[in-house]
Amino acid sequence: MKRKGEIAKARGKLGVLMPGLGGAVSTTFLAGVEAIRQGSALPIGSLTQLGTVRLGKRFEYRIPRIMDFVPLAQLDDLVFGGWDLFPDDCYRAALQADVLKSEHLEAVRSFLEGLKPWPAVFNPGFVKNLEGPHLKPQANHLELVEAIRADIDTFKRENGVSRCIMIWCGSTEVYLQPSEVHGSLSNFELGLKNNDPSISPSMLYSYAALSSGIPYINSAPNLTVDIPAMVELAEKHQAPIAGKDLKTGQTLMKTILAPGLKARMLGLTGWYSTNILGNRDGMVLDDQASFKSKEESKLSVLETILQPEVYSELYGDFHHKVVISYYPPRGDNKEGWDCIDIFGWLGYPMQIKVDFLCRDSILAAPLVLDLVLFMDLAQRAEMTGIQEWLSFYFKNPQCAAELYAEHDLFIQLMKLKNTLRYLMGEDQITHLGLDYYYAL
Ligand SMILES: NC(=O)c1ccc[n+]([C@@H]2O[C@H](COP(=O)([O-])OP(=O)(O)OC[C@H]3O[C@@H](n4cnc5c(N)ncnc54)[C@H](O)[C@@H]3O)[C@@H](O)[C@H]2O)c1
Numbered sequence: 001m002k003r004k005g006e007i008a009k010a011r012g013k014l015g016v017l018m019p020g021l022g023g024a025v026s027t028t029f030l031a032g033v034e035a036i037r038q039g040s041a042l043p044i045g046s047l048t049q050l051g052t053v054r055l056g057k058r059f060e061y062r063i064p065r066i067m068d069f070v071p072l073a074q075l076d077d078l079v080f081g082g083w084d085l086f087p088d089d090c091y092r093a094a095l096q097a098d099v100l101k102s103e104h105l106e107a108v109r110s111f112l113e114g115l116k117p118w119p120a121v122f123n124p125g126f127v128k129n130l131e132g133p134h135l136k137p138q139a140n141h142l143e144l145v146e147a148i149r150a151d152i153d154t155f156k157r158e159n160g161v162s163r164c165i166m167i168w169c170g171s172t173e174v175y176l177q178p179s180e181v182h183g184s185l186s187n188f189e190l191g192l193k194n195n196d197p198s199i200s201p202s203m204l205y206s207y208a209a210l211s212s213g214i215p216y217i218n219s220a221p222n223l224t225v226d227i228p229a230m231v232e233l234a235e236k237h238q239a240p241i242a243g244k245d246l247k248t249g250q251t252l253m254k255t256i257l258a259p260g261l262k263a264r265m266l267g268l269t270g271w272y273s274t275n276i277l278g279n280r281d282g283m284v285l286d287d288q289a290s291f292k293s294k295e296e297s298k299l300s301v302l303e304t305i306l307q308p309e310v311y312s313e314l315y316g317d318f319h320h321k322v323v324i325s326y327y328p329p330r331g332d333n334k335e336g337w338d339c340i341d342i343f344g345w346l347g348y349p350m351q352i353k354v355d356f357l358c359r360d361s362i363l364a365a366p367l368v369l370d371l372v373l374f375m376d377l378a379q380r381a382e383m384t385g386i387q388e389w390l391s392f393y394f395k396n397p398q399c400a401a402e403l404y405a406e407h408d409l410f411i412q413l414m415k416l417k418n419t420l421r422y423l424m425g426e427d428q429i430t431h432l433g434l435d436y437y438y439a440l
Helices: 024-038 090-097 102-107 109-113 141-159 185-193 201-210 228-236 249-263 280-285 288-306 360-380 388-393 409-423
Strands: 013-019 078-084 161-168 216-218 240-242 267-277 319-326 335-343 349-357
Touching: 013 141, 013 201, 013 360, 024 078, 024 090, 024 102, 024 109, 024 360, 078 141, 090 102, 090 109, 102 109, 141 161, 141 185, 141 201, 161 201, 161 360, 185 228, 201 216, 201 228, 216 360, 228 240, 240 360, 249 267, 249 288, 249 335, 249 349, 249 360, 249 409, 267 288, 280 288, 280 319, 288 319, 360 388, 388 409
Parallel strands: 013 078, 013 161, 161 216, 216 240, 267 319
Antiparallel strands: 267 335, 335 349
């Protein structure tokens, strides 16, 4: 790993490769980046653009913006490309996604119209409720990997790109259990040759990226790079990987509230979460097999934060239920209800109700930006393999096999900022603070 002074400079253009280019998250992200570049919008929700990091002792008042502290790529240096099942340019796709108002889209129309997806690598067996015409011709796994690599090479050449990041913004694939073919790189490469049916399209994209040394970010709950084969591949080609499933609406709320309840030693008997959403993501999740991927991702959060095995009196027997209902009238404007049954002193029951009327893609877009910029930093700092310090962004953070994931948003933020301090040769902040009062 390289640190201050040794980290390669962010020179030249950074290519952002997006499977799912025409989706709600992608188009909201793209329109927003262009509006920010034009100076007509603020990067609200983005830690890299608005966040600060405290350095040194509190009396020093050294609190630089993260973007001034670590060497990140500039927004003007980002160029975009990607794949989708639908041939529409990103302006048309954004209209269809119906997230942003027409006045916002008109202001960036020519930029969005210039972004047209390349034909997708798709297998309907992995995303049931979706059908689109813009596909690569049927071919075997290895030919499809080659076709993805060819798209990337052409994009790099045409745009004079020096580095690339791939971020999956495609649909949620069906739930997949890791199997033998995912267990090692040699098994996986054999599986590629044999057209193994347990290799999903997202794995073909990630294989094409990682084997070319391109970092891969998994915004969906798909298994993709959370398998030993891909970890091995990432290490072999010195590429960072991160995932999985962006932590936005309801799960964001859960990882804010649950650490608070636990900090006060309040018990939990049940947490019922239900969502209604009507975007294409909601339609895909209406299929039970895709929902299972999402459910697994959403359920793991409370168990790890509350640690029932350590606090059996408080959390030994709580009921956790997550429901997602596809309800078209709401479009991208999701509503997430949480009914939380807690208990306090002498076991007296209490209830908390949360009704989050959120906008899925508005919450997700800044995370895409941060992840792209941080993953590029990671690669220039020669940080390879799993980037656990980016857990902050994910519902189900990928971490080393022998560890459990860290879900508490506040620990995740501390981990992220301490990683930045470490990279830049600054002291870690432990928040001990006794040295302000005693000679230690
Ligand atoms: N919006 C959020 O808050 C949020 C949070 C966490 C995770 N996610 C995940 O992000 C992903 C994108 O969400 P969205 O709301 O933009 O969904 P979306 O349905 O609007 O967009 C997904 C796009 O991917 C395309 N696609 C599907 N399979 C593809 C493939 N194999 N190759 C290329 N393109 C493909 C689809 O045609 C579609 O245009 C989903 O997996 C979702 O679960 C979103």
